[in-house]
Amino acid sequence: MRRSPRCHALPLSVLLAACGPAGTGDTGEVPATTTGATDTSGDAPTTTATATTDSGADAAVTYYRDIKSILDARCTQCHTPGNIAPFSLLTYDEARPFAEALADSVEAGTMPPWPPDNSCRTYPHDRSLPDGESELLRAWAELGAPAGASSDAPPVPEAPGDPIEYDVELALAPYSPTIAPDEYRCFLIDWPKDEESFVTALDVIPGDRQLVHHVIAYALEPKDVDAYRALEASDPDPGYLCYGGPGGAGNSVWEIPWLGAWVPGTTGGAMPAGTGLRVQPGSVIAVQMHYHGTAGAMPDQSRLRLRTTPKVDRRAVIMPFTNLDWVLGIEKMHIPAGEPDAVQSFELDMTGVVGFIFPGGPLTEDAPFVVHAAGLHQHTLGTRSTLEVVRGGGGDECLLDIPRWDFDWQGTYEFAEPVTVNPGDRIRVECHWDNSAANQPIVDGVQQEPRDVGWGEGTGDEMCLGLMYVTAP
Numbered sequence: 001m002r003r004s005p006r007c008h009a010l011p012l013s014v015l016l017a018a019c020g021p022a023g024t025g026d027t028g029e030v031p032a033t034t035t036g037a038t039d040t041s042g043d044a045p046t047t048t049a050t051a052t053t054d055s056g057a058d059a060a061v062t063y064y065r066d067i068k069s070i071l072d073a074r075c076t077q078c079h080t081p082g083n084i085a086p087f088s089l090l091t092y093d094e095a096r097p098f099a100e101a102l103a104d105s106v107e108a109g110t111m112p113p114w115p116p117d118n119s120c121r122t123y124p125h126d127r128s129l130p131d132g133e134s135e136l137l138r139a140w141a142e143l144g145a146p147a148g149a150s151s152d153a154p155p156v157p158e159a160p161g162d163p164i165e166y167d168v169e170l171a172l173a174p175y176s177p178t179i180a181p182d183e184y185r186c187f188l189i190d191w192p193k194d195e196e197s198f199v200t201a202l203d204v205i206p207g208d209r210q211l212v213h214h215v216i217a218y219a220l221e222p223k224d225v226d227a228y229r230a231l232e233a234s235d236p237d238p239g240y241l242c243y244g245g246p247g248g249a250g251n252s253v254w255e256i257p258w259l260g261a262w263v264p265g266t267t268g269g270a271m272p273a274g275t276g277l278r279v280q281p282g283s284v285i286a287v288q289m290h291y292h293g294t295a296g297a298m299p300d301q302s303r304l305r306l307r308t309t310p311k312v313d314r315r316a317v318i319m320p321f322t323n324l325d326w327v328l329g330i331e332k333m334h335i336p337a338g339e340p341d342a343v344q345s346f347e348l349d350m351t352g353v354v355g356f357i358f359p360g361g362p363l364t365e366d367a368p369f370v371v372h373a374a375g376l377h378q379h380t381l382g383t384r385s386t387l388e389v390v391r392g393g394g395g396d397e398c399l400l401d402i403p404r405w406d407f408d409w410q411g412t413y414e415f416a417e418p419v420t421v422n423p424g425d426r427i428r429v430e431c432h433w434d435n436s437a438a439n440q441p442i443v444d445g446v447q448q449e450p451r452d453v454g455w456g457e458g459t460g461d462e463m464c465l466g467l468m469y470v471t472a473p
């Protein structure tokens, strides 16, 4: 069946643009924060030197007794030597000079990176600090960052749960980015399985942790493989440049099957229990790499690890959605030049279009579906986005609220409690952008003039897109 465009279902360009370009040269955030850290490391030793010459064992808050376990649990996924964060927090000597910066960053909510607002709902992979830990970091800094006695250190906690056993490993071609500071490049890898299988966990082992900023994987269906291979062949380097998604090949409009996204510090990578994403034999995995760094850096060779099973209780799909009228140009997603808070929103009943978006199942038209995880997507002018269910019977339920949109830390957030969406319910997405003069990209050292911005996949265009990981009930 085919519905009219009014059904608001989702075309190719949306899928293709799901993680669009940021290659406008706007690196404002990273250098700014890195500089912040450097400044602080310059100040901190003067305030801490005397207090730390002895161990400060009787201080009210000490590194070994109170702080080390916080840093180990919440910070060292990223703050280790050679990792994505600009300094290591593994040892006392490494942490001490940053004592004040650590407290500042957690109070400001910038660290650890955790974009969702937790008052919206509960997410089991929440990275934010439990109550009281921010206060401990502040108190420790104010006391001059005393070490305390190493014998006070709490035992290293056991790694939680069973480790995931990955059975498929896919290596990307080695590649040195040629575009700085941001290059988006897709690599195609043949899917090695001869039978239908379901991906139940996905992880990325970055080759160069300082270079790899985010990774999105798609499973391209066998019928589309030739078109993507042609795209690859048209680029002389390994893989091919791609912005939003796996690129402009093929016509599998509704079905470009997402396998998942990875950003630094991601732990786990398992899909909700009992669910998985189907991959057919003969498929090709497209892996979009976002390299952030200097051109000509050492070659990166990242690897993807997947856990597969021949069957799952419930097959899942990743459902992207937006306002089709924007995509088709029927309506403008207008973000006026100079506007510091441009707002756009849309609402739609997705239960009516699932058969169109996913013709091969697993969802039934006009029947409920269950949302297990959700994400939002904007480009670099984005400042805030929210995703909620407007219940047919009245009332709203918040699924995801990203109060400070950051293009570099996009993710999909699993819910502690899955949410059932019924026919008559509408999914509502609202996006905000700052298109004022102060928020424009810097190109070759020159801040650009604001201009009217609309929907698109290109550099300098914007998007407002929701993503949901869904199954049948």
Ligand code: HEC
Residues within 6 Å of the ligand: 030, 033, 034, 036, 037, 070, 071, 074, 075, 076, 077, 078, 079, 084, 085, 086, 098, 101, 102, 103, 105, 106, 110, 111, 112, 113, 129, 264, 265, 266
């Ligand atoms: C998921 C990865 C990740 C985790 C976890 C993480 N950081 Fe960071 N941190 C970064 C990155 C990357 C930067 C560099 C700036 C940026 O990209 O935002 C950074 C920068 C910083 C800075 C420099 C100033 C700033 O705010 O940007 C401080 C201070 C900091 N982190 C403290 C912490 C503390 C304290 C924790 C744990 C409570 C922590 N970080 C956890 C990735 C992480």
